[in-house]
Amino acid sequence: xxxxxxxxxxxxxxxxxxxxxxxxxxxxxxxxxxxxxxxxxxxxxxxxxxxxxxxxxxxxxxxxxxxxxxxxxxxxxxxxxxxxxxxxxxxxxxxxxxxxxxxxxxxxxxxxxxxxxxxxxxxxxxxxxxxxxxxxxxxxxxxxxxxxxxxxxxxxxxxxxxxxxxxxxxxxxxxxxxxxxxxxxxxxxxxxxxxxxxxxxxxxxxxxxxxxxxxxxxxxxxxxxxxxxxxxxxxxxxxxxxxxxxxxxxxxxxxxxxxxxxxxxxxxxxxxxxxxxxxxxxxxxxxxxxxxxxxxxxxxxxxxxxxxxxxxxxxxxxxxxxxxxxxxxxxxxxxxxxxxxxxxxxxxxxxxxxxxxxxxxxxxxxxxxxxxxxxxxxxxxxxxxxxxxxxxxxxxxxxxxxxxxxxxxxxxxxxxxxxxxxxxxxxxxxxxxxxxxxxxxxxxxxxxxxxxxxxxxxxxxxxxxxxxxxxxxxxxxxxxxxxxxxxxxxxxxxxxxxxxxxxxxxxxxxxxxxxxxxxxx
Numbered sequence: 001x002x003x004x005x006x007x008x009x010x011x012x013x014x015x016x017x018x019x020x021x022x023x024x025x026x027x028x029x030x031x032x033x034x035x036x037x038x039x040x041x042x043x044x045x046x047x048x049x050x051x052x053x054x055x056x057x058x059x060x061x062x063x064x065x066x067x068x069x070x071x072x073x074x075x076x077x078x079x080x081x082x083x084x085x086x087x088x089x090x091x092x093x094x095x096x097x098x099x100x101x102x103x104x105x106x107x108x109x110x111x112x113x114x115x116x117x118x119x120x121x122x123x124x125x126x127x128x129x130x131x132x133x134x135x136x137x138x139x140x141x142x143x144x145x146x147x148x149x150x151x152x153x154x155x156x157x158x159x160x161x162x163x164x165x166x167x168x169x170x171x172x173x174x175x176x177x178x179x180x181x182x183x184x185x186x187x188x189x190x191x192x193x194x195x196x197x198x199x200x201x202x203x204x205x206x207x208x209x210x211x212x213x214x215x216x217x218x219x220x221x222x223x224x225x226x227x228x229x230x231x232x233x234x235x236x237x238x239x240x241x242x243x244x245x246x247x248x249x250x251x252x253x254x255x256x257x258x259x260x261x262x263x264x265x266x267x268x269x270x271x272x273x274x275x276x277x278x279x280x281x282x283x284x285x286x287x288x289x290x291x292x293x294x295x296x297x298x299x300x301x302x303x304x305x306x307x308x309x310x311x312x313x314x315x316x317x318x319x320x321x322x323x324x325x326x327x328x329x330x331x332x333x334x335x336x337x338x339x340x341x342x343x344x345x346x347x348x349x350x351x352x353x354x355x356x357x358x359x360x361x362x363x364x365x366x367x368x369x370x371x372x373x374x375x376x377x378x379x380x381x382x383x384x385x386x387x388x389x390x391x392x393x394x395x396x397x398x399x400x401x402x403x404x405x406x407x408x409x410x411x412x413x414x415x416x417x418x419x420x421x422x423x424x425x426x427x428x429x430x431x432x433x434x435x436x437x438x439x440x441x442x443x444x445x446x447x448x449x450x451x452x453x454x455x456x457x458x459x460x461x462x463x464x465x466x467x468x469x470x471x472x473x474x475x476x477x478x479x480x481x482x483x484x485x486x487x488x489x490x491x492x493x494x495x496x497x498x499x500x501x502x503x504x505x506x507x508x509x510x511x512x513x514x515x516x517x518x519x520x521x
Contacts, residue, residue: 082414333390
């Protein structure tokens, strides 16, 4: 009997893998919508901040709390949010996070005093810390087939990398054509659609009572307290400086709390973060790569926003639209390159080249001048960084969440989110300090030279000031490129897992992994 011709399934997922939910791809749409809302909210308010400051009468000192309140709550409570998903159930936690995030957004949009806006942003961060781990853990438990997992994580990786840029675009559109308050109100209809979709499309993964881990309250205090102290210390380092006693006290206190947290997790029966999750070589390497990679990416967002608005004079909308090429590159790289190659190549063959490409894009930005150079410098850099980050995010998230016991899926997902958030906070503060110091020194030296030669006037001072800003950005981005190169080294040396389903030629060599459990093959 002749054999039927084989039909390629590379372009579409297998319709019915064993035990798969037939509505899982519509469920992915819901998960992606919620994840996009959380990620873009970290940047959508940045462009609206000047308008909000003017309307609510915030001082320059207090305006940072619109950003800091969100990052503190989000970064500090992620581990707790992940464990809540393991205790209560991922679907229930997902819905609770959506409803709370929408309510906090509505409260912030209606705020008529700065204090209420700060409180609303903190609530957004808290519910985001519940929502984000639940979304990622739903993804990891819904898609276990190798091919389907690659496609699903490609989409998720695109949102994780491109959501911040989309937030800048959305912030520019809403601020310019509506009002800054719509940067918050926009979350309400999005969350409502996601809630309805979650109730209808997502499976409830509520564990049996005897299978649920207990809540480690001392671990919550130590772990979340340490993360809050570190994130807050990094946010205060920007205006105060790294040598400020208050900043040093926060950072040292945060490190001490996290050290006590690790000590406690080794002794408690039901830890908040089982340490074997991050001790596994591949997973620990992937989480480290995530933390390092976002340093360069977040630094680029910060400096390019300032460069376009302050140096080039772009409007908020034009600034947001200028990030479109990078967003498109991340989406294409994640969904069309990483998602297709992960099942054929070891993860490090995507992670390391991706980090090298991204580092090359960042290095190109070190040649910027005060003259407009979007086509010659910014656009190629955006395409390189976007392509590189798309190659990084998808395999990193896949490796970091593979081989996890379902009862720990929530807290493992929270660990990935925490690495991204803490890496972004530390990196932004560090690179901003480097940029400020380098720029100040450059301006002082140029002003002394101009005064000595007699070429000193308002126009000269203005140009020197712009040159100093760009010089500072260039020095900081060079550091970001170096950190991205470090991510490439970590990815190559620590993420040694083989491609899913590929047996090693030599069984004594590095282990492979599969999406169900991390193991030697």
